[in-house]
Amino acid sequence: MKSIVCLHSLTPDQIGQIGQAAPGFDLIVKNKKDVSAEQIQNAEVILGWSKTIAEEALREYSKLKWVQTWSAGVDTLPLERLRDKGVLLTSASGVHAIPISESIIGMMLSFSRQLHMAVRHQLKKEWKSDLAVPGLGTLGEISGKTLVIVGVGEIGRETARLAKAFGLRVIGVRRSDKPEPHVDRMYKMDNLHEALGQGDYIVNILPLTAETRHMFNAAAWNAAKKGAYFINVGRGPTVDTASLINALNSGRLSGAGLDVFEEEPLPAEHPLWEMEQVIITPHVAGSNDRYAERVIDIFADNLKAYVQGQKPPRNLVDYGRMY
Template identity: 80%
Template sequence: MKQIICLHSLTPEQIQQLEEAAPGYEFIVKNKKDLSPELIQNAEVFLGWSKTIAETALQENSKLKWVQTWSAGVDTLPLERLREKGILLTNASGVHAIPLSESIFAMMLSFPRQIHAAVRNQMQNKWDSTLSAPGLTTLGEINGKTLVIAGVGEIGRETARLAKAFGMRVIGVRRSDKPEPNVDRMYTLDGLHEALGQADYIVNVLPLTNETRHIFNASAWNAAKNGVVFINVGRGPTVDTNALIEALNQGRIGGAALDVFEEEPLPAEHPLWSMEQVVITPHIAGDNDRYAERVIEIFTENLKAYVQGQKPPRNLVDYERMY
């Protein structure tokens, strides 16, 4: 019997849902550490991925035909080897739209309302109504401000919708300049610096590709409006960390909220930890209690097509673009 291996915990209801979508397939739900080489080699489909199974799963005699990742990003997968073997790859793009956009606004609102400064004062039993955190020295509001969203996919679209509800002007940056609802102007990546010059707030949700690696570098910060707030919930290596720190120290960036980093976990001695104008979260901005439900929804739709001999209709990764 053909086998599908899931590396993540599923409820009995979710397993039944998948079995009904793919009759004739055996579903195996196991931790990666509990998989024998024989099981890995015989699996036709993987739901989830791990470096520990890669070598065995990609051997010449393995039966692997399709990988559905549990994550939206695929930059850590062996893309070239998967492409060479003709393996279909789909990601979980779309599952993060609501939790990430809500995280973005939690981060964004903390700066004009100085919540991050108030929390630090609370830890010191300190009453200070001036809330004079470095970088942003007065209380303000986001209404009427300009938000630049770098990467207008599912997350960017939901972020733009929320921004409009807050009365913001929204500028988008992505590979295509095709218009989007709730985006006042769209630029291609070539126009990133022009867009940054108009931003009061920058949100980065770009995927990591050869084109976007270190796209937020010293030149980008020189092009940005002085005192801009930067929020990164995309990919750590899209940002040149040294250039970011320099811009923060010089006040060119008024504040930064960072969920992702070039090196994770962020080392305890890293200078970002001690910067009062920086908010740090440990790569959790997309986590929520409905994550598995949304991944299974995508996988089920793809699975129904796959067993009919069709390509998965949702989130098929383009190996050339790397997303």
């Protein structure tokens, strides 16, 4: 019998959902430590991924034909080996739109209302009505400001929708300049620096590719509007961290909200920890209590097509673009 190996916990309802989509498949639900080499080698479909299963899954004689990741990003997977083996790869892109967009708005509000400084004073039991970071102004508001979203996909669209409700002007940047309902103006990636020069808040939602690595560098900060806030919920290596720290120290940027980093976990001795104008979250912007539910919805839709001999319709990764 053909088999599906899932490396993540599932509820009985989710198991039933997969069973209805692929009644002719045996579903094996085990974590990466308990699944056997034989089960991986015989799996036609793998839901999730781990470095620990890579060698068995990619052996010449393994039966693997399709991997559905549990994550939106695929840059940590062995893309060349999967491509060379002819494996279909689909991501969980789209599951993060609501939690990440809410995290973005939360960081923007925190900077505007200096909530991150209020928490620091609270921990010290200090009553300070002047919450502003020295040299970076006073309490403000996001209404009337301009938000630049770099990488307008599912997350960017939802962020733009929320931003309009707060009265922001929204500029988008992506490969295509095709208009979006809540984006006032869309730029192509070639015009990134022109767009950055208009943003009071700059949000990076780019995937990691050869083209996007260190795209946010000294030249980008110099092109950005002086005093802008930068928020990164895309991929850590799309940012040159050393140049980011320089931009923050010089006042070129007023602050940074960072959920992802070039090195994770961020080392305890890293200077970003000590910077008052920086908000750090440990790569959790996309986490929430509905994550698994949304992944399984994507997987079930793809699975229904797959068992009928069709390519998965949702989030099929283009190996050339790496997303």
